[in-house]
Amino acid sequence: MTFTCDRCHGDYRAREANAVAHIYVKDSRCNHVEARCTNCGTTEVIFLGPHRIEDVIRGGNLQVEVLAEATAGLRVRAENAWAAAEKATAPEGEHRPSGRTGTSSAGIEPTTDQVRTYDLTPRHEELIAGFGEALLNIPDELLWDGMEGESQREHPERWTD
Numbered sequence: 001m002t003f004t005c006d007r008c009h010g011d012y013r014a015r016e017a018n019a020v021a022h023i024y025v026k027d028s029r030c031n032h033v034e035a036r037c038t039n040c041g042t043t044e045v046i047f048l049g050p051h052r053i054e055d056v057i058r059g060g061n062l063q064v065e066v067l068a069e070a071t072a073g074l075r076v077r078a079e080n081a082w083a084a085a086e087k088a089t090a091p092e093g094e095h096r097p098s099g100r101t102g103t104s105s106a107g108i109e110p111t112t113d114q115v116r117t118y119d120l121t122p123r124h125e126e127l128i129a130g131f132g133e134a135l136l137n138i139p140d141e142l143l144w145d146g147m148e149g150e151s152q153r154e155h156p157e158r159w160t161d
Contacts, residue, residue: 079121
């Protein structure tokens with residue numbers, strides 16, 4: 001199979017001499033080919049689906065490294081690569097924005113330096129949602145410190161009718 005190098009934009013073929021296929025039994029989205037461009041020598045990691053990786057392995061007669069699970073860092077890298085690929089191939093208007101935009105929590109319009117976006121994997125989104133749910137389960141008496149403010153109320157508003 002022929003690949004195009006991201007650095008020199010030259011085409012090269014993944015062969016036994018310049019590429020190794022990495023297969024992860026429990027993390028199939030992490031399956032990739034690590035190939036060295038024969039034009040400039042850059043090593044690239046190319047994440048492939050099951051049919052494409054099979055074609056590359058058979059066509060290039062590649063050495064295969066099989067592991068049970070990918071590392072956490074590789075999982076994140078793979079999810080980001082797949083998300084970018086899916087976003088690039090999604091029809092106009094079907095992708096959802098990632099991260100935060102708009103005004104900050106203080107109501108101040110953010111400058112370009114303050115706006116940050118993050119591409120979250122579905123696993124990250126589940127972790128954040130789980131953290132939010134955990135915060136809701138903490139009893140108010142543990143969080144309420146009885147500080148007197150402008151309203152000087154004795155209990156949080158949600159306790160009163």
